Amino acid sequence: MALDQSFVGRSYPPTDPYEVGREKIREFAEAVGDANPAYTDPDAAKALGYPDVIAPPTFVFSITFKAAGVVVSDPQLGLDYSRVVHGDQKFAYTRPVRAGDRLTVTSTIEAIKSLAGNDILDVRGEVHDEAGEHVVTAWTKLVARAAEGA
């Protein structure tokens, strides 16, 4: 069943702050095998002009995706999450995420399309720090595949 177009443009309240820790960044960098010292060594990060270690570019997805989950699981929207796959992902950075950041995400439904029985949902997540400054915007395209026989 096609999703309700009236949800396009709907914004959800900002999430509670996510506090970015040095060890969480280290854990992520190790998981992707990235040895760049800017992720683990505060002095190396400072040499690049940052106040503390920075996170790899895709780290913030774990925060924005959790925020998008509120949209996806909105019972009024009625998306079948068990059939959702990740279609596209894009980030636009004002600055890198860094240790000590307290980040909130404001999610907005940018578009809803129906194509060959698939529901396609575009969600934009605006990430701001504690001072209200923009850090990064994440655009996530989710595709709910048509159920068999539908």
Added chain:
Amino acid sequence: MTAKISYDAVEVGTELPAQTFGVTRATLVQYAGASGDFNPIHWNEKFAKEVGLPDVIAHGMFTMAEAIRVVTDWVGDPGAVVEYGVRFTKPVVVPNDDQGATIEVTAKVGAKLDDNTVRVDLTAMSAGQKVLGMSRAVVRLA
């Protein structure tokens, strides 16, 4: 920010050093923990096959994280990345053996833009198939 590469030193077509990244089931378990994405299609073969996949597949975001390393290793400062976007075209299938899968990433400068930035066009291949489409980063050079 202190990129190692100067804007004046690159041209459209300049190739970045290519890299190949390995991924095993253990890698995926570690990434699931670090990212918080515990979708069973990334670690449970029975579940993956039940939903029509050939086998366990890598997280798209894992592949996206590997591909940008070609850019961040080249430029030195990961904070020099201004934009980064991909389309997930094919899954990276990760067999349950000692070898796992490999992700081969090549990249070249696709355009020189304003404000000392360049667009880098990335290609990520696994098992002979393109796994990321429309994969592009904008990066600020020195």
